Each structure stands twice: as structure tokens, then as C-alpha cells.
Amino acid sequence: MTKDCITIILAPLQGVTDLTFRNVFSDHFYGVNEAVAPFISTMAQMRLKPSRIKDVDPENNKKLFVIPQILGNDAKDFIFLADHLYEMGHKKINWNLGCPHSKIAKKKRGSGLLMYPDKIDAFLDIVLSKISNTLSIKLRLGRKSKDEIFKLLPVFDKYPLDEIILHPRTGIQMYDGTSDPDAFEKARSLSRHKFTYNGDIINLKTFHTIQKKIPGIQRFMLGRGLLSNPFLAEDIKGILIDKNINDRLRKFHDDLFSNYQTIFSGPAHLTGRMKGFWRYLGPSFKNSKKNIKKILKADSIAKYQDMVEAFFKDKPEFIK
Ligand SMILES: Cc1cc2nc3c(=O)[nH]c(=O)nc-3n(C[C@H](O)[C@H](O)[C@H](O)COP(=O)(O)O)c2cc1C
Numbered sequence: 001m002t003k004d005c006i007t008i009i010l011a012p013l014q015g016v017t018d019l020t021f022r023n024v025f026s027d028h029f030y031g032v033n034e035a036v037a038p039f040i041s042t043m044a045q046m047r048l049k050p051s052r053i054k055d056v057d058p059e060n061n062k063k064l065f066v067i068p069q070i071l072g073n074d075a076k077d078f079i080f081l082a083d084h085l086y087e088m089g090h091k092k093i094n095w096n097l098g099c100p101h102s103k104i105a106k107k108k109r110g111s112g113l114l115m116y117p118d119k120i121d122a123f124l125d126i127v128l129s130k131i132s133n134t135l136s137i138k139l140r141l142g143r144k145s146k147d148e149i150f151k152l153l154p155v156f157d158k159y160p161l162d163e164i165i166l167h168p169r170t171g172i173q174m175y176d177g178t179s180d181p182d183a184f185e186k187a188r189s190l191s192r193h194k195f196t197y198n199g200d201i202i203n204l205k206t207f208h209t210i211q212k213k214i215p216g217i218q219r220f221m222l223g224r225g226l227l228s229n230p231f232l233a234e235d236i237k238g239i240l241i242d243k244n245i246n247d248r249l250r251k252f253h254d255d256l257f258s259n260y261q262t263i264f265s266g267p268a269h270l271t272g273r274m275k276g277f278w279r280y281l282g283p284s285f286k287n288s289k290k291n292i293k294k295i296l297k298a299d300s301i302a303k304y305q306d307m308v309e310a311f312f313k314d315k316p317e318f319i320k
Contacts, residue, residue: 008233009165010035011198011223012069012138016276019055020259025226026063028252030241031233034065036138036165036221039096041109042072046080058089069138071096073109073119075126082131090133092162097139100171105143111171114143117151124159136162138198138221143171146183153191165196165221181213188214201225203320204235227280229320245318249281253308271304285316 010017010025010032022035040052054060056068068085070093072078082093097120099110106112113120128135137156142148146168156164168184169177179199188195197214198221201207206225211217226232230252234241257274264270275296282292291311298304 003237005218006237007033007196007219008236009033009196009219009221010064010226011221012036012038013223013227014038015273016227016280017223019060020263021256022061022066023063024252024256024259025230027255028248029230029234030239031235031237032064032222032226034067036067036069036094039069039071039099040081042070042074042077042081044074044077046077048081048084053084053088056085056088056090067092067094067136069094069096071099071104071109073107073113073123075123075130078123078127079130082127082133086132092136093131093133094136094138094165097137098167098171100140100169100174105171111140111143114139114148114152114171117155120152121155121158124155128159134160134162136165138165138167140167140169140171140173141180141183141187146170146180149183149187150190153187157192161193163194163196163219164191165198167198167221169199181210185214188217194219196221198223201232202228203232207232207236224280227277228284230281231320235320246312246315249318250312253277267301271298271301274304284318284320286319288314288316291316 008031010022015038017035017038026032037056040049040056043049056066068090070078070081085093096110097113099105101110104110104112108116108119166184166187168180181197184197195217196219197210197217201210201220201222202225207220222232230249231245256277260270260273264273278292278295282288288311291307291314295304295307295311298307
């Protein structure tokens with residue numbers, strides 16, 4: 001299969017892959033075709049959270065095609081939000097059936113709904129007859145057991161879906177253990193829908209392993225792998241650009257920092273967000289634990305900037 005056939009989708013990571021991140025990332029790195037935005041929760045009584053809507057406004061998202069994601073289980077509230085997104089220009093939306101957090105799952109949202117195929121069936125029956133957008137679903141294999149998906153696939157087969165994005169773990173697994181490409185392949189083989197693979201692609205080696213295990217798979221969603229190695233999509237697609245890795249990462253960092261500076265009013269908010277960035281990227285540098293720790297400990301913007309300066313001055317080796 002040629003590399004041109006491969007589609008790479010930036011995964012939604014709440015609190016990380018927001019509008020600012022997506023735009024700055026697209027200015028600095030290549031190879032990502034589209035993004036699913038972090039979830040927007042449905043709200044009762046026809047309410048909308050302006051900041052969440054702004055995040056997916058097509059006017060602000062011209063650099064990278066974005067698909068909004070909705071988290072919720074109430075058909076009426078879902079339709080209200082889907083309609084609003086449609087009016088904004090979103091022809092495609094995604095339904096979150098994967099969120100593993102127990103607070104959310106307890107309310108039968110995200111992966112908490114996976115144990116209830118009848119509820120999912122009833123929801124899709126109402127929603128898909130009412131909304132004008134097309135729908136894709138992002139899910140895990142199940143909430144408690146990897147077998148739950150086999151009761152869901154016949155339900156999904158009844159409805160038109162853009163695609164199924166499957167992260168082959170269970171909800172209760174959170175991010176522990178490994179994702180299960182064999183279970184992914186089994187589910188894919190039993191469905192009439194198009195599938196996107198998501199989970200633990202952290203470098204070229206893991207990408208090739210998944211490709212071998214799932215012959216013909218063309219669509220990949222990458223999350224933490226792209227955050228720890230922003231060059232990963234370029235590597236997968238064989239895009240050769242500037243070899244000066246640290247220079248590019250520094251420019252990306254500085255751009256992200258200055259963009260967040262215009263958004264976050266408090267210094268703790270700004271450094272907090274940037275520390276999140278370092279938690280993913282930091283471990284990709286060889287022998288850099290001490291310097292990363294200093295960045296993560298910085299208690300003011302000035303200190304943070306000094307520590308970042310010192311970090312790059314050391315010319316740390318980035319391991320892809
Ligand atoms: C901090 C964090 C926030 C996440 N937020 C979302 C979200 O808003 N919607 C969603 O569908 N998945 C969310 N995920 C799951 C990721 O999209 C993805 O499915 C998961 O990280 C596995 O892919 P990866 O191994 O490539 O990171 C989140 C994951 C993390 C670690």
C-alpha cells in the first residue's frame with residue numbers, strides 16, 4: 001500500500017488538542033489530515049457552552065479540518081447540539097462512546113454506555129432520523145469486557161455511519177495494559193463499516209506492527225504518539241523536511257507558548273498548560289529527566305522561560 005492512501009487523524013485529548021494546539025501544530029508539522037476535537041458535553045434545556053463551540057468554529061479551524069465530538073446520551077440534547085454544529089458548517093460529527101472516566105461512565109456516557117446495546121440502538125434510531133450531519137462513532141471494545149463490542153456491531157450495522165474509530169481497550173482498563181489489535185481486526189471483519197485504528201501508535205515501529213496485523217487498514221488516529229513525537233505523521237508518510245529537530249521543536253514550543261499567552265489570563269494557567277505539553281514531549285529527549293523536572297517545577301512565567309531556554313541550550317538528543 002502506498003503512503004498516499006494513509007489518512008492520519010489527530011485524536012481528541014481534552015485539555016491538550018484544543019483549537020490553539022491544532023492550529024499551531026499544523027503550522028509546524030505535516031502529515032496530519034484531520035482532527036477530531038475534544039468532546040463537547042450535551043447540556044439540558046437547549047444550552048451551549050460558548051467556549052466549547054468556539055473551539056470548533058470552522059472560521060477558527062481553517063488550518064486543519066476538524067470534526068466536533070459530542071459526549072452525551074440524551075437524544076434530544078444531542079440533536080440540539082448537532083443541529084447547532086450543522087448550522088455552523090459541520091456536516092460531520094462524532095459521538096464519544098469511549099471516555100473511560102468513571103464519573104462519566106457512571107452516568108451511562110462515554111464507555112459507560114457500551115454495556116447497553118439497546119440504549120445505543122434507541123439513541124441512534126432517534127438521532128439519525130433527525131440530524132442533518134453524518135455521524136461517526138469513537139469507542140472502546142467495551143466498558144468491562146472486550147466482548148461487549150460483538151453485541152454492538154449488529155446495532156451499528158443497522159445505521160449509516162461515516163466510520164467507527166476503535167481504541168481496542170476496555171473502559172475500565174483506562175490506559176493500562178496494551179491495546180489489542182487482534183480484537184480490533186476481529187471487530188472490523190464483522191462490521192460493514194469503515195474502521196479507523198486508534199491506540200498506542202508511538203513510533204514507526206508500532207505503526208508498522210499495526211499495519212501488518214490489520215491488512216489494508218488505511219485510517220489511523222494518533223494521540224499521545226503525536227504529542228511525544230510531533231514528527232510521527234511526517235515519518236509515517238515519508239515526508240522529509242528540515243532535519244533540524246530541536247530547532248523545529250523550539251519554534252513550535254515558542255509559538256504555542258505565545259498563543260496561549262494571549263488566551264490564559266493567569267500565569268499558573270499558562271504554565272500549567274505548557275507543563276502538560278512537556279509531560280508528553282519531555283520523555284522523548286535522551287538524558288533530560290533533570291531538566292524536564294526543572295521545567296515542571298517552575299513557579300512563574302519567567303522561571304518557566306528560563307528553564308526552557310536552559311533545556312534547549314543543552315542540545316538534548318530527541319529520540320524518535
Ligand atoms: C488527556 C486525555 C484526554 C482525552 N480526551 C478525549 C476526548 O475528549 N475524546 C475522546 O474521544 N478521547 C479522548 N481521549 C482518548 C484519546 O483520543 C485516544 O483515544 C487515546 O489516547 C488512545 O490513543 P493514543 O494511544 O494514540 O493516545 C483522551 C486521552 C487522554 C490521554
